[in-house]
Amino acid sequence: MDIIFDRYEVIKEIGRGSFSEVYLVRDVHLSRLMALKKMKAPVETNVELETLKALSNEALPVVYDYRQDEGYDYLFMEYIEGVTLREYIKNNKRTDHKKVLNTAKNIALVLRYLHRQKPPVIYRDLKPENIMIKPDGSIKLIDFGGVLRRSRSLDESKGNYGTKGYGAPELFRGKKPEVSADVYSLGAIMHEMISGIDPNKPPYLRRPLRKIDKAIPQGVEYIVNKCLESDERRRYQTMDDLIKDLDNYKRLRVKDYLFAVKKTIVLGLYAAAVLCALIPLIRGVDQNDIPFPYLIKPLFFMAAAILSNILLFKKISLSSGVRCIQKDIFLTEKGYMGLMGVTFFALGCLSMLLFGPLMPGRAYAMEQGEEMWVNICNSKERNVLFRNDDEMMIEDKVRLEIPKDDVPEDSLSIQVVATSDTGKRYVSRKFRVRK
Numbered sequence: 387m388d389i390i391f392d393r394y395e396v397i398k399e400i401g402r403g404s405f406s407e408v409y410l411v412r413d414v415h416l417s418r419l420m421a422l423k424k425m426k427a428p429v430e431t432n433v434e435l436e437t438l439k440a441l442s443n444e445a446l447p448v449v450y451d452y453r454q455d456e457g458y459d460y461l462f463m464e465y466i467e468g469v470t471l472r473e474y475i476k477n478n479k480r481t482d483h484k485k486v487l488n489t490a491k492n493i494a495l496v497l498r499y500l501h502r503q504k505p506p507v508i509y510r511d512l513k514p515e516n517i518m519i520k521p522d523g524s525i526k527l528i529d530f531g532g533v534l535r536r537s538r539s540l541d542e543s544k545g546n547y548g549t550k551g552y553g554a555p556e557l558f559r560g561k562k563p564e565v566s567a568d569v570y571s572l573g574a575i576m577h578e579m580i581s582g583i584d585p586n587k588p589p590y591l592r593r594p595l596r597k598i599d600k601a602i603p604q605g606v607e608y609i610v611n612k613c614l615e616s617d618e619r620r621r622y623q624t625m626d627d628l629i630k631d632l633d634n635y636k637r638l639r640v641k642d643y644l645f646a647v648k649k650t651i652v653l654g655l656y657a658a659a660v661l662c663a664l665i666p667l668i669r670g671v672d673q674n675d676i677p678f679p680y681l682i683k684p685l686f687f688m689a690a691a692i693l694s695n696i697l698l699f700k701k702i703s704l705s706s707g708v709r710c711i712q713k714d715i716f717l718t719e720k721g722y723m724g725l726m727g728v729t730f731f732a733l734g735c736l737s738m739l740l741f742g743p744l745m746p747g748r749a750y751a752m753e754q755g756e757e758m759w760v761n762i763c764n765s766k767e768r769n770v771l772f773r774n775d776d777e778m779m780i781e782d783k784v785r786l787e788i789p790k791d792d793v794p795e796d797s798l799s800i801q802v803v804a805t806s807d808t809g810k811r812y813v814s815r816k817f818r819v820r821k
Contacts, residue, residue, distance in 0.1 A: 389414070391453055394422065394462065403529070410465060413450075420450060423461040435461060437507060437530050445496035445526055466526050471514035471575070480582040480599075483606050490576050491632045492525045493517065497572065498625035501565045508563050512571035513552040514578070551585030555616050566618040569628060573613020573621075580606070605631075605638030648698040655691035659684050660733060 401408035406425040451462035500507040518526040548557035554570035595607045622628040662683040801816040
């Protein structure tokens with residue numbers, strides 16, 4: 387084994403990152419195991435060392451020594467037994483929500499300690515790889531190279547900190563991070579632990595938790611959704627607020643009941659519009675009564691449904707943090723005839739208008755070279771990656787979803803073509819999605 391600085395015996399490598407290597411070493415003088423972090427970036431090392439020296443918390447590693455040699459920085463820290471949260475998720479797939487809430491609370495407590503510093507310390511790169519779970523179930527935060535003290539200038543905060551899928555959206559827009567950025571990252575970790583879905587791997591999907599498993603309490607989904615708000619002003623603004631809801635998640639179901647009441651009102655008005663249009667047709671409508679007064683009641687309830695939808699749901703945001711622009715494309719040719727056909731066509735358009743804003747964002751897209759990859763949901767709600775000029779068989783419908791922030795230009799032109807097995811072209815629809 388190598389002996390460095392005439393004191394530390396290097397046992398083995400236990401981790402590696404973009405800018406650093408981590409080794410298990412033994413202090414031959416004190417017979418104590420330590421973790422050695424060897425780094426090429428002296429600025430990052432100074433930030434990490436400065437932060438850890440000024441902090442004292444049982445969930446943070448203790449720094450024992452710091453050395454420099456031949457352009458490298460050596461940080462000797464407490465060796466933490468256990469596994470990273472990444473290894474834990476990999477071994478356990480989906481985790482029981484009670485275990486997740488307990489882990490999230492422990493993480494929130496140490497983040498609260500950091501945020502209460504003067505000035506606040508923002509972790510910025512919270513992800514499963516940077517969280518250690520000890521044998522007794524307690525947690526330790528590791529890798530403080532991405533921390534930011536709130537008093538620093540915006541220019542100093544533009545480093546490559548934050549991991550796609552875990553970092554808050556504002557981190558990738560050059561905006562100076564607030565403490566709510568750590569709230570977003572903690573929400574992403576909670577979602578992954580419960581769902582077992584890695585948001586940093588294809589198909590870059592973050593589905594609503596209760597669509598994955600209806601047994602998940604409504605309060606848990608509410609907490610995760612609030613953490614993952616794309617608008618930082620709508621997230622938890624302090625860890626105290628988040629911890630309070632984590633402790634009282636069972637009482638948060640009332641918020642979902644309120645949503646159900648609002649949705650019932652809109653659906654009731656929509657159903658009234660349909661009945662007012664269909665019942666007179668079944669009984670028979672005098673030709674002199676078309677279009678009025680026959681259409682008065684259906685149009686009244688349609689207008690009431692649209693107005694109620696705007697008033698009741700204008701503050702509803704998407705749980706995944708992705709704005710969903712939905713456009714239904716009909717790839718079948720049907721010959722509608724008469725007043726009945728016109729009525730059903732109008733009701734179909736109304737349903738798209740009513741329920742379009744309520745559909746949750748389901749997936750993230752990612753650029754691969756010059757091509758745009760998007761998520762496709764087929765009629766069986768199965769998700770597949772789809773790119774330019776690909777072909778796929780469909781049974782009934784497909785839904786194509788592109789996150790607003792991943793549209794490369796101000797607008798995107800998309801063409802969908804329906805063909806038979808023999809190559810005969812039936813229908814082509816071309817439309818433009820604008821930001």
